[in-house]
Amino acid sequence: MSNTQASIQRVSVILNGPNDWSEWIEIVKTKAKASEIWELVDPSIAKTALPAFQEPILPRPANVNPAKTTISSLDTDEKEELQVLRQDYKRKSRRYDQQRAALGNLRIYIQETISRPTFPIHSIAKHLMTCLLP
Numbered sequence: 001m002s003n004t005q006a007s008i009q010r011v012s013v014i015l016n017g018p019n020d021w022s023e024w025i026e027i028v029k030t031k032a033k034a035s036e037i038w039e040l041v042d043p044s045i046a047k048t049a050l051p052a053f054q055e056p057i058l059p060r061p062a063n064v065n066p067a068k069t070t071i072s073s074l075d076t077d078e079k080e081e082l083q084v085l086r087q088d089y090k091r092k093s094r095r096y097d098q099q100r101a102a103l104g105n106l107r108i109y110i111q112e113t114i115s116r117p118t119f120p121i122h123s124i125a126k127h128l129m130t131c132l133l134p
């Protein structure tokens with residue numbers, strides 16, 4: 001019995017015009033959903049209606065108690081609350097970094113899979129590209 005391996009061939013879909021759109025956008029959508037960024041770039045939603053993509057802000061003592069500006073001025077309960085907020089910040093910050101990298105990778109993929117003549121005229125592809133700009 002021979003040991004044969006199936007060869008996997010990757011095929012890129014190039015967006016040359018409207019006829020390629022359905023297949024091409026499904027690949028883009030799959031990549032974006034896998035990285036949890038589709039809701040940030042979905043071309044069926046107006047750019048102004050897309051959720052904001054903003055780096056999380058590190059919580060400060062004033063977020064727990066507006067009258068206090070230093071950690072040492074917080075009481076024990078307030079310090080615990082600040083610690084919980086900062087743990088949440090770290091989680092959000094990691095997610096932000098992952099999504100930012102994924103947006104960069106998706107931008108590269110889009111640029112590599114849109115034919116040059118199509119790129120400047122295809123309005124939805126342009127919408128996707130503007131969503132991916134920092």
